[in-house]
Each structure stands twice: as structure tokens, then as C-alpha cells.
Amino acid sequence: IYLERTYSYWARRGVLYDKPVWFYGNLRSVGRTTTVLEPFRRFYEKYKGRAPFGGFYFALRGAAVLLDLELVKLVMVKDFHNFAHRGNYYNEADDPISAHLFNLDGRDWREMRNRLTPTFTSLKMHQMLPTVVEIANRFVKVVQQKIEPLQHAEESPVMVKDLLARFTMDVIGSCAFGLECNSLNDPNDQFCRLGQRTFQERRHGRLAFAFMQAFPQLARRLHFKMVQDDVSAFFMSVVRETLDYRDKHQVQRNDFLNLLMELRNDPNGGLTFNQIAAQAFVFFLGGFETSSSTMGFALHLLALHPEVQQRGREEVQQVFAKHKELNYEALRDLKYIKQIVYETLRKYSIASILIRMTIEDYEVPGTDYVLEAGTPLVIPVDAIHHDPDIYPEPEKFDPDRFTPEAIEERHSAAWLGFGAGPRNCIGLRFGEMQTLVGLAVLLKNFKFSAAKDTEIPLRINKTSFFLQSEGGIVLNVQKV
Numbered sequence: 001i002y003l004e005r006t007y008s009y010w011a012r013r014g015v016l017y018d019k020p021v022w023f024y025g026n027l028r029s030v031g032r033t034t035t036v037l038e039p040f041r042r043f044y045e046k047y048k049g050r051a052p053f054g055g056f057y058f059a060l061r062g063a064a065v066l067l068d069l070e071l072v073k074l075v076m077v078k079d080f081h082n083f084a085h086r087g088n089y090y091n092e093a094d095d096p097i098s099a100h101l102f103n104l105d106g107r108d109w110r111e112m113r114n115r116l117t118p119t120f121t122s123l124k125m126h127q128m129l130p131t132v133v134e135i136a137n138r139f140v141k142v143v144q145q146k147i148e149p150l151q152h153a154e155e156s157p158v159m160v161k162d163l164l165a166r167f168t169m170d171v172i173g174s175c176a177f178g179l180e181c182n183s184l185n186d187p188n189d190q191f192c193r194l195g196q197r198t199f200q201e202r203r204h205g206r207l208a209f210a211f212m213q214a215f216p217q218l219a220r221r222l223h224f225k226m227v228q229d230d231v232s233a234f235f236m237s238v239v240r241e242t243l244d245y246r247d248k249h250q251v252q253r254n255d256f257l258n259l260l261m262e263l264r265n266d267p268n269g270g271l272t273f274n275q276i277a278a279q280a281f282v283f284f285l286g287g288f289e290t291s292s293s294t295m296g297f298a299l300h301l302l303a304l305h306p307e308v309q310q311r312g313r314e315e316v317q318q319v320f321a322k323h324k325e326l327n328y329e330a331l332r333d334l335k336y337i338k339q340i341v342y343e344t345l346r347k348y349s350i351a352s353i354l355i356r357m358t359i360e361d362y363e364v365p366g367t368d369y370v371l372e373a374g375t376p377l378v379i380p381v382d383a384i385h386h387d388p389d390i391y392p393e394p395e396k397f398d399p400d401r402f403t404p405e406a407i408e409e410r411h412s413a414a415w416l417g418f419g420a421g422p423r424n425c426i427g428l429r430f431g432e433m434q435t436l437v438g439l440a441v442l443l444k445n446f447k448f449s450a451a452k453d454t455e456i457p458l459r460i461n462k463t464s465f466f467l468q469s470e471g472g473i474v475l476n477v478q479k480v
């Protein structure tokens with residue numbers, strides 16, 4: 001009776017929906033035969049234009065998939081106060097590292113977001129840029145060493161995704177934790193291993209995960225945790241040691257940890273050690289995989305589109321000729337490279353769906369529908385990014401879709417690579433900065449082309465929530 005009632009939720013409300021599979025809802029195929037992209041693309045294509053949203057089931061929970069850009073904008077921006085929650089599970093008492101900005105909701109989220117926002121101003125990015133550039137120059141040397149022995153061979157294939165992950169790992173290790181991770185030179189570095197595990201492994205299976213999301217209070221009482229114990233212990237101890245060292249030796253650095261440490265003494269209630277560790281952890285997670293995947297997908301696309309690659313390289317050469325170095329003004333002049341990044345994030349949206357949750361019942365304007373309090377809402381980013389009515393020939397890679405004039409002509413919710421509204425990506429500026437720096441130094445020094453082992457098209461990992469290529473990204477790399 002319970003299941004019948006659960007799975008008739010949308011039918012009883014007269015909302016369009018797809019028949020769910022008991023216990024699994026509409027996501028049974030994900031991780032087995034499909035990635036997370038396919039069900040939402042199919043759903044969006046099927047129902048778009050017929051209703052502002054459609055009914056969907058995440059395991060045992062009814063969720064609404066938004067199908068109309070105006071409603072997306074209302075939820076993410078205009079009526080955000082009623083949709084500020086993500087509804088992710090976290091357990092501050094037993095698993096303090098899971099209580100970070102991405103997971104927090106309600107007042108805890110708002111207060112933390114307000115406190116952390118000053119960490120990401122242009123000035124702070126300005127101060128961190130030299131560190132990013134220094135690591136990028138080291139990165140170029142590592143790539144050179146990799147291809148030197150291959151220079152007379154017929155091909156010079158390099159697993160670029162792996163190298164990029166090590167580059168962003170070193171950047172974020174330095175900027176978030178103030179540590180020399182050195183994963184560029186030592187791929188077995190502990191940061192590198194544990195960081196990648198956090199993305200590749202889950203502490204729980206699907207049903208336990210669905211249970212924690214559906215019954216968070218009960219799961220907390222049962223001491224369910226999200227993060228693996230060794231990962232949590234490692235990051236907690238790194239933050240503890242670094243804080244102790246800096247306190248003892250009065251060390252000041254231009255990094256996120258320094259800014260978090262300053263928040264300990266906030267007269268309006270300072271951050272505790274656990275809160276600092278959790279935020280450093282989410283900066284680390286948010287900072288390394290997202291940017292390295294973006295760069296990896298961009299290089300793959302550039303290898304398949306040599307004319308776009310050459311145009312990007314010429315811009316980089318002009319910018320270096322004008323500014324002599326990669327300073328903040330130089331980055332601002334990398335306009336075409338930025339268009340490449342945006343078009344890459346359209347084709348390969350790192351977060352293929354975004355989630356918000358209704359706080360109070362919400363009457364959808366212009367309709368009789370009500371989204372009840374506690375309903376998860378899905379913003380199908382990847383499906384929107386591949387809608388041919390918004391982006392003609394959506395499979396085509398064309399960075400000119402992102403000239404200022406072209407952006408102006410589209411709906412403001414048509415591109416959601418970093419999310420939108422008050423709960424968008426807090427690290428947007430940093431992510432853009434390290435991606436631009438990485439791509440600029442690579443295009444300046446190397447040419448990329450498809451190798452025998454390059455996957456065309458790329459296979460996408462079926463189990464990962466964030467978009468990742470299944471077999472890594474292999475490309476031929478030659479010196480310019």
C-alpha cells in the first residue's frame with residue numbers, strides 16, 4: 001500500500017510522469033546501462049513544451065523535473081528564498097567533514113555562504129594567481145618530460161586527464177591547504193590518491209544512499225556517515241597540523257586556509273575547527289576534479305577541431321606578446337579561450353543536473369500546479385544545454401555560441417555550467433582562473449591531436465554523479 005501510494009504521487013496530481021520501477025524509481029538504468037545523462041535528456045525531450053515540469057521518482061521520492069526556462073529562473077533566482085535547500089544528507093556529529101557548504105541547508109548554509117563569500121573576491125583571486133601560474137609552469141615541464149622520449153616516434157600519446165588532475169590537485173592543495181602536494185612529480189602522493197578515491201568510491205550502496213536522503217533524521221540517529229573514514233581522518237589531520245603549525249610560527253599565506261583561519265575570530269560567532277576542516281575539504285573537492293575534467297574535455301574537443309585550437313593558440317600568443325606574463329589583465333584578454341571553456345561546459349556539463357528543494361508549498365505561476373514543501377526539483381542542465389531550440393546543432397562544438405552578443409540573445413537560464421542564483425558555484429572565479437591558466441600555458445607550448453587510442457566519442461563514466469570520461473582522455477601531444 002505504501003509503495004502504491006508513493007508511486008501514484010504524480011498521477012494523483014495530474015502531472016505528466018514516466019512509470020517508475022518499484023524501489024528504484026526512474027533511475028534504475030543509471031550506473032548499469034546508462035549514465036545519469038540519458039534519463040533526463042529523454043524525459044526533457046519527451047515532455048518539454050507540454051508542461052512547466054514533469055513528475056519523476058528518485059528511488060522512493062517524487063521529484064519534479066523543470067522543463068521551462070522561466071520556471072528554472074524563478075526557482076534558482078527570483079523566488080530563491082523558497083528553494084534555497086539542496087536536501088543532501090550530512091551528519092555533523094558523526095561525520096563533521098560532511099557538513100560543508102555544498103551540503104548545508106537553511107540558516108547554517110546562509111550563514112556559512114555569507115562568511116565564505118569574501119574568500120572569493122577578485123582581489124583574493126588576484127593574490128592567488130601567481131601561485132597558480134607557478135604551478136602551471138611546473139606542469140608544462142612535466143608534460144615536456146613526458147613527451148621527450150616520444151619525439152621521434154610515430155605517435156606521442158599522453159593520458160592528459162591524469163596529468164591535468166595532478167595539476168589542479170597541486171593548485172588546490174596549495175591554495176586550499178597551503179601544502180606542496182607535489183602530485184605532478186609524484187602520482188602516488190597521498191592527496192592524489194585520496195582525492196581521486198573520494199570521487200570514485202562511495203561509502204554506501206544505492207539503497208543505503210536513498211535511505212539517507214529520504215530519512216535524514218533517522219539516518220543521523222543511526223550514525224550513518226557519508227565520507228570514508230580514512231579520507232576523513234587524513235583531511236582532518238592535514239588541516240589540524242597546518243593550523244597548529246601556522247599558529248605556532250605566525251605564518252600568513254595567500255590561501256583559502258588563511259582566510260578560514262581569520263574567520264575563527266569573527267565577533268559574530270567564529271568558525272570551529274570542524275567547520276574549517278569541512279570547508280577546506282569542499283574547496284579541495286570542488287576545486288580539483290571539476291576544473292581538471294573541464295580542461296580534459298576542452299583539450300579533447302580542441303584535438304578534434306584543429307581550427308578552433310589554432311585560433312585559441314593565436315589568442316594566447318597575442319596575449320603573451322602584449323602582457324609578457326599571465327597576470328589578471330592578461331586573463332581578461334583571453335576572451336576566446338573563455339568561450340572555449342563555456343562551450344566545453346555546455347557540451348560536457350560537469351554537473352549534469354542540479355537540485356533544489358521546495359521549502360514551502362509553491363503555486364507555479366500561470367498554472368494550477370502546486371509544488372509541495374519538501375519536493376526535490378531537478379534542473380536538467382545537460383538536457384537544456386543540448387536543446388536544439390536553444391542551441392541549434394547541439395552536438396557541434398562552436399565556441400562562437402558564447403560571444404557576448406550571442407549570450408545576450410539567449411534566456412539567462414540557458415547556460416548553467418556553474419549553476420545560477422545565490423546558490424551558484426562559490427568557486428566560479430577560481431575555477432575559471434585555473435582553467436584559463438592551464439589551457440593558456442598548454443596551448444602556448446603544445447599541439448593536441450587525436451591518437452590511435454583516443455576515444456571518439458568519449459565514453460562517459462556510468463556511476464559517477466559528476467561527469468567524468470570512462471577511460472581517461474588520451475591525446476597526441478607535440479611541442480609547438
Ligand code: HEM
Binds near residue numbers: 103113424430
Ligand atoms: C570549472 C570549475 C568548476 C565547475 C564547472 C563548478 C561547478 C559547480 C556547480 C554546477 C555547482 C552547483 C551550483 C548550483 O547548484 O547552482 C557548484 C557549487 C559549488 N562549487 Fe563549484 N565548480 C567549479 C569550481 C569550483 C572551485 C574551484 C571551488 C572551490 C574552490 C568550488 C566550490 C563549490 C562549492 C563550495 C559549491 C557549493 C555552493 C553552495 O552550495 O553555496 N567549485 N560548482
